[in-house]
Amino acid sequence: MDAQHHSRKLTFTKQTWLLVIGIVFIASTLRSPLTSVGPIIGPIRDSLNMSNVLAGFLTTIPLLAFAIISPFAPKLANRFGMELTLFVSLCLLTIGIVIRSIGAIPLLLIGTFLIGVAIAFGNVLLPGLLKLNFPLQIGLMTGIYSVSMNISATIASGISVPIVEQTKFGWQGALAIWALLAGLAIFLWLPQLRRKMDIQAKPSTGTANKGNPFWRSPIAWAVTFFMGLQSLLFYSTSAWMPEMLTSGGMSAAQAGWMLSLLQFSQLPMTFIIPILAGKVKDQRSIVVGIVALYLIGYGGVWLSGGSSFTALWMVAIGIAGGSSFGLSMMFFTLRTETHMEAATLSGMAQSYGYLLAASGPVLFGFLHDLTGSWNSSMFIFLIGSLLLFLCGMQAGKDRKIIS
Secondary structure, X not given: OHHHHOOOOOOOOXXXXXXXXXXXXXXXXXXHHHHOOHHHHHHHHHHHOOOHHHHHHXXXXXXXXXXXXXXXXXXXXXXXXXXXXHHHHXXXXXXXXXXXXXXXXXXXXXXXXXXXXXXXHHHXXXXXXXXXXXXXXXXXXXXXXXXXXXXXXXXXXXHHHHHHHHOOOHHHHHHHOHHHHHHHHHHHHHHHHHOOOOXXXXXXXXXXXXXXXXXXXXXXXXXXXXXXXXHHHHHHXXXXXXXXXXXXXXXXXXXXHHHXXXXXXXXXXXXXXXXXXXXXXXXXXXXXXXXXXXXXXXXXXXXXXXXXXXXXXXHHHHHHHHHHHHHHHHHHHHOOOOHHHHHHHHHHHHHHHHHHHHHHHHHHHHHXXXXXXXXXXXXXXXXXXXXXXXXHHHHOOOOOOOO
16 A cells, blocks of 8 residues: 555655645646647747648647557656656656747647647656655645646636737747746756655556556546546537637627636636545545536526626536546546556546547537537537536445456
């Protein structure tokens, strides 16, 4: 058990604080290089004379990279250690950000893929790292990690346009600035390279060394689809909600503010829900609350469009989204025994989960083009919410994956 590997009571020594700070800064690099792109996709497209299809592909490339790379992250961490693997991924992230910002279409695509590869390692390995180092404080640390990720993502989406419009750096500068954050994360992670975490010496953590039993586990698949469905709802909402609101009579500026309200509503829940989930053995009651809020929010948008109640619907969707994200992160540690099992489950869930998520925005737009209405597309939100409920009721049971 990982809890036996760690002291029973967490004492915040200098070494512990350095680890927490390092984790916070790594988490802050896992979304900001991605969310900085969407608000300025127009200037990027116009500057490079890109087609809308190719411009839209910029948001899909990282999700595909997540799907491809995630299963390999636990194996590399098991061989080289989590600290070194995360350090190399941060270096790769910095290189990808710089390459992406040079200003040529091939480099933009290559850099975006490298960023996706690098972020995949952080996505997969951080839950296992938390389970290893903070086995008795999983909820608190997952909350800190989740909220750090989402705060930086929100800031990134908010400052991209001002950088383009109010400085001389243009869209290249708006993308390149995140190399500074990645570089700072590298510097703050250096002390961890000197720590010995005897990952390779533990024979009980061999799930990455032999056949993956998670493929045969209903619990693992429930966690995987819960992760994928909440991601599908998030990315589909981010991509199409403003367009839906403007078609309902809302101005583009108002629709943008509604999406910002949704994103801000997520933040407190990404911190609160992991702590709450860690204090209860069975998380199914949390799942019920999440799905109820999704149905209220999406149902409200569907029935009332751009009405005066839209802000309420955005808050409901935001609370549900932040809660489902935080809970999905907790499932990786709650349903496993060891840190390497947590990393393996994280790799499986994020690989197939992000592959599923990548289909959401495309299918949403396809149905709208096919029917000329948002009604058929809205069924994706409602059906996705109901499927999330079914998967969450399985993933939320007080059980461990037996490996």
